[in-house]
Amino acid sequence: MTEPKFVYVTYIATTPEKLWQALTDGAFTEQYWFGTRIESDWTLGARVSFSRNDKVSDYGVVLECEPPRRLSYSWRVEFHEEFRHERPSRVTFEIEPMPAKLGGKRSEAKLTVIHDDFDDGSKVFRAVSGGWPLVLASLKSLLETGGGLKSASVDALKAAEERALAAARGAAA
Amino acid sequence: MTQPSFSPEKFRPKTVYVTYIASTPEKVWEALTDPAFTKQYFAGFAIDVEPRQGGAFLLRYPDGRVHMSGRVVEWSPPRRFSCTWLVEGMPDFRELPECLVTYDIEQAGGAVKLTMTEAHSWDVPDEILAGGRAGWPAILSSLKSVLETGKPLDIRMEPPKEMMEAVKQAIAEKPWLR
Numbered sequence: 013m014t015e016p017k018f019v020y021v022t023y024i025a026t027t028p029e030k031l032w033q034a035l036t037d038g039a040f041t042e043q044y045w046f047g048t049r050i051e052s053d054w055t056l057g058a059r060v061s062f063s064r065n066d067k068v069s070d071y072g073v074v075l076e077c078e079p080p081r082r083l084s085y086s087w088r089v090e091f092h093e094e095f096r097h098e099r100p101s102r103v104t105f106e107i108e109p110m111p112a113k114l115g116g117k118r119s120e121a122k123l124t125v126i127h128d129d130f131d132d133g134s135k136v137f138r139a140v141s142g143g144w145p146l147v148l149a150s151l152k153s154l155l156e157t158g159g160g161l162k163s164a165s166v167d168a169l170k171a172a173e174e175r176a177l178a179a180a181r182g183a184a185a
Numbered sequence: 186m187t188q189p190s191f192s193p194e195k196f197r198p199k200t201v202y203v204t205y206i207a208s209t210p211e212k213v214w215e216a217l218t219d220p221a222f223t224k225q226y227f228a229g230f231a232i233d234v235e236p237r238q239g240g241a242f243l244l245r246y247p248d249g250r251v252h253m254s255g256r257v258v259e260w261s262p263p264r265r266f267s268c269t270w271l272v273e274g275m276p277d278f279r280e281l282p283e284c285l286v287t288y289d290i291e292q293a294g295g296a297v298k299l300t301m302t303e304a305h306s307w308d309v310p311d312e313i314l315a316g317g318r319a320g321w322p323a324i325l326s327s328l329k330s331v332l333e334t335g336k337p338l339d340i341r342m343e344p345p346k347e348m349m350e351a352v353k354q355a356i357a358e359k360p361w362l363r
Contacts, residue, residue, distance in 0.1 A: 023338050118336075152330075153207055153329075156330060162294065171294075
């Protein structure tokens with residue numbers, strides 16, 4: 013049995029530097045992550061806090077930080093009672109510049125998100141597998157159009173997480 | 186041509202990619218099925234599809250040659266578009282069994298959820314799946330950009346080397362006949 017691992021790749025018309033800022037600046041994350049501020053001083057071992065409406069929901073620790081190419085932190089999910097007994101998992105962001113085609117003017121960045129280090133049967137894993145595509149789609153929209161996906165999508169995010177959780181419960185039953 | 190024994194229940198999902206687009210289901214449907222759209226985001230390929238179940242499906246190179254052929258398995262605008270895919274344009278690949286590609290379109294809050302599912306009828310090695318796993322994120326990221334900004338992305342892609350080797354080996358061994 014392979015251990016649960018979530019991998020998602022997206023391409024964004026932006027620079028690695030702007031993408032890095034979008035991942036590490038709380039004022040930015042709040043705009044596309046449906047109100048979630050992610051804050052840290054982004055040094056190795058520093059605390060990472062996730063908050064919504066000034067209330068800390070989750071936290072973690074910086075594991076790797078190589079701006080603007082690679083960022084990794086542990087993540088302990090606290091916001092939902094069902095998740096609290098699980099040990100922290102790990103999320104890693106890899107940013108690769110994609111040079112413009114010959115004669116092209118626009119550069120793009122490839123973003124790979126890897127979320128792993130879960131125990132078998134992790135409910136957090138099932139929930140984040142539903143949530144990441146929405147968060148990353150909103151991030152891409154924000155960087156390319158200046159606006160994240162509409163706030164109505166907060167409900168979609170919750171629905172995606174709930175569906176994944178319900179599937180996990182079904183699989184466990 | 187679709188193989189005479191075609192039956193969708195034999196196909197198992199191997200690669201799934203989900204994205205959310207600030208658009209309407211009707212626009213997403215159009216982007217998936219209209220050649221003027223696919224040319225922009227799908228590596229220059231123009232879709233040529235008979236809009237009905239059982240209809241012919243083609244993806245053409247810019248010069249008109251056929252890259253991919255297949256049959257429409259489901260045509261339910263603007264919710265679900267599913268067809269078989271057989272690679273015609275690359276010599277080794279045309280001996281591989283067809284796969285089944287399904288797009289599901291759903292309203293999700295203020296956005297549209299698009300789910301692409303690539304399903305196979307045989308135990309495809311990861312090295313061959315790597316082609317789609319590298320390609321779909323680029324294609325569907327570009328589709329999202331076209332719908333939201335009017336501009337596609339500009340991503341250069343080569344099929345992974347290990348994929349070409351794995352295709353040769355699969356054709357030699359034909360594991361799907363076992």
